[in-house]
Amino acid sequence: MLRFLTAGESHGPCLTAVVEGLPAGLAVDIEAINRDLARRQGGYGRGGRMQIERDRVEILGGVIAGQTTGAPVALRIANRDWANWRDRWVAGDLPRLTVPRPGHADYAGMVKYGLQDARPVLERASARETAARVAVGALAKLLLAEFGIAVGSYVTEIGGAAAHVPDLPPGDLWALAEASDVRCPDEEAAGRMRAAIDAARRAGDSLGGVFFVVATGVPVGLGSHVHWDRRLDARLVAAVISIPAIKGIEIGPAFENARRPGTQVHDEFEQIGKSANRQIGKSASRQAGIPQAGVPGVAAVARTSNRAGGIEGGMSNGQPIAVRAAMKPIPTTVTPLRSVDLATGEPAATQYQRSDVCAVPAASVVGEAMVAWVLAGALAEKSGGDSLKEMQKQAQRG
Numbered sequence: 001m002l003r004f005l006t007a008g009e010s011h012g013p014c015l016t017a018v019v020e021g022l023p024a025g026l027a028v029d030i031e032a033i034n035r036d037l038a039r040r041q042g043g044y045g046r047g048g049r050m051q052i053e054r055d056r057v058e059i060l061g062g063v064i065a066g067q068t069t070g071a072p073v074a075l076r077i078a079n080r081d082w083a084n085w086r087d088r089w090v091a092g093d094l095p096r097l098t099v100p101r102p103g104h105a106d107y108a109g110m111v112k113y114g115l116q117d118a119r120p121v122l123e124r125a126s127a128r129e130t131a132a133r134v135a136v137g138a139l140a141k142l143l144l145a146e147f148g149i150a151v152g153s154y155v156t157e158i159g160g161a162a163a164h165v166p167d168l169p170p171g172d173l174w175a176l177a178e179a180s181d182v183r184c185p186d187e188e189a190a191g192r193m194r195a196a197i198d199a200a201r202r203a204g205d206s207l208g209g210v211f212f213v214v215a216t217g218v219p220v221g222l223g224s225h226v227h228w229d230r231r232l233d234a235r236l237v238a239a240v241i242s243i244p245a246i247k248g249i250e251i252g253p254a255f256e257n258a259r260r261p262g263t264q265v266h267d268e269f270e271q272i273g274k275s276a277n278r279q280i281g282k283s284a285s286r287q288a289g290i291p292q293a294g295v296p297g298v299a300a301v302a303r304t305s306n307r308a309g310g311i312e313g314g315m316s317n318g319q320p321i322a323v324r325a326a327m328k329p330i331p332t333t334v335t336p337l338r339s340v341d342l343a344t345g346e347p348a349a350t351q352y353q354r355s356d357v358c359a360v361p362a363a364s365v366v367g368e369a370m371v372a373w374v375l376a377g378a379l380a381e382k383s384g385g386d387s388l389k390e391m392q393k394q395a396q397r398g
Contacts, residue, residue: 002377004136010126011085017075017132019062019139021380024070025388026143033057033138036365037077040134043361044181045158045197045207047354052081057135070386075135079128094119098343101350103331110342127244127359130366137369140376146388147379147395148217151372153364155183156324159196159207163189170214170320183211183361201357204334208245208327211364213371215310215321219395222316222378231314232378239370240325243363248326252309267303267319316378323371327363330356 001021008015037055055077062073088094097118100106109121141151152174156163163186165173176185182197184190193209200207223232237249257265303319310321336349356362385391 002140002373002380004373006129006132006136008079008129008132009123010079010128011081011123012079012089013082013086014079015077015129015132017136019073019075019136021377022062022068022070022073022139022143023380023385023388023391024068026068026139026146028059028063028066028068028073028139029142030057030059032142033135036134036138036141036369037131039178040131040362040365042181043183043359044194045201045356045358045360046362047356054080055131073139075132077131077135097122097351097353099339099341099348099350101331101353102337102339103328107342116343122353125244130243130362130369133243133373134366134369137366137372140369140372143376143388144215144372144379146392147219147383149215149375149379150217151213151215151368151375153177153183153211153213153368154185155180155193155209155211155360155364158182158184158193158209158358158360159200159329161189161192161196165212170216173214177364181361183364197358206329206331206333206356207358207360208329209358209360210324210326211360211367213240213323213325213364213367215371215375218310218316218318218321218375219379219382220316220318222375222382223311223314225313225315232316232374233309233311233314235374235378236311236321236323236371239374240323240367243325243366243370245327245330245359246325246363246367247328250309250324251311252307252322253324254309257307265307267305267308269301270304271301321371321375323367325363325367327360330359 003021004017004019006015006017034056037057041053041055058076060074060076062069062071097106098116100110100118105121105125106118109115109125110118115121144151152170154173154177156165163184166185173185177183180190182190182193184193197207223235224230228234233251236251240246241249306319306322308317309323310316310319332353332355334352339348339350340346341348380391383391383394385394
């Protein structure tokens with residue numbers, strides 16, 4: 001079983017993660033991890049913190065000579081901003097926060113832990129923690145790549161500026177997203193997104209948006225229909241919605257499907273020859289999977305659509321898995337919001353804490369990491385094995 005834990009605070013010395021369950025013999029490309037960390041730091045609308053940090057991962061255990069050993073993998077990402085906080089941190093003289101900010105974890109965390117100050121809450125609740133998740137997700141991507149599975153993302157909406165996503169294969173959409181500072185494959189819409197972010201910055205406001213994460217090459221049968229907590233779609237939703245500020249998830253065009261009759265929703269089968277190797281449709285939300293026989297002696301089949309988003313009955317069905325996520329505007333705004341000073345009980349306005357205007361492009365990279373992690377876990381469950389070679393043998397048998 002794959003699992004991971006992260007630790008560390010936003011302005012503490014570092015972020016750490018411990019990853020357990022990776023098979024022995026997996027080649028670890030540390031620069032691939034660092035590239036994903038750099039992708040998370042980028043994006044139009046990011047704040048001043050990203051001008052300070054230069055995220056790089058340090059591997060402290062579980063990897064020898066560039067390969068996993070089967071032991072837990074320990075990761076460390078230094079916080080460069082720690083130098084500006086070290087003395088006050090050690091002295092216990094951190095800036096107090098007794099006016100909870102609407103939309104943050106401040107109030108609930110103070111009540112839950114009996115705190116008179118929200119500082120300990122916001123230090124851990126900060127989205128800075130997602131840097132560790134991206135590093136973990138990059139390890140998961142390395143494992144998935146050994147089985148021909150790829151995960152990518154792109155942004156489709158920011159602050160009401162919506163993209164017309166080109167009818168292209170996922171890989172082409174990912175390439176267009178990588179070339180965009182808002183990670184949008186529609187250049188015209190990207191311009192409107194940047195303009196919306198600029199307007200929000202001038203107004204002292206913030207913006208949310210929508211992004212897609214797509215996984216290709218996923219075999220049939222990851223996940224399970226037999227228990228609620230083994231269903232692949234449930235696990236994906238839980239993982240992605242755990243990202244700070246993510247408030248809505250759908251698998252495939254779920255809400256559009258809800259407005260249609262069943263005969264217009266479900267992905268019909270098409271029988272084709274066993275030797276065929278084609279794909280029907282192109283867009284990430286509709287692309288059919290590579291034909292697979294799946295059962296010995298049964299002809300290969302394909303679909304003419306992918307409205308299920310690659311998952312049926314809690315299991316992957318061989319088509320690209322499409323996860324759509326909605327991110328609310330970041331609740332830290334330059335413009336004050338009404339609140340109450342919990343130290344005095346008097347009305348008060350929130351104080352601005354350094355933050356982003358828009359982090360949707362960065363969130364899409366975190367979304368990739370979480371989707372990759374869930375798929376890697378489901379793959380390990382199905383293929384089994386303590387080493388990569390053993391997993392590959394099991395997968396070939398399956």
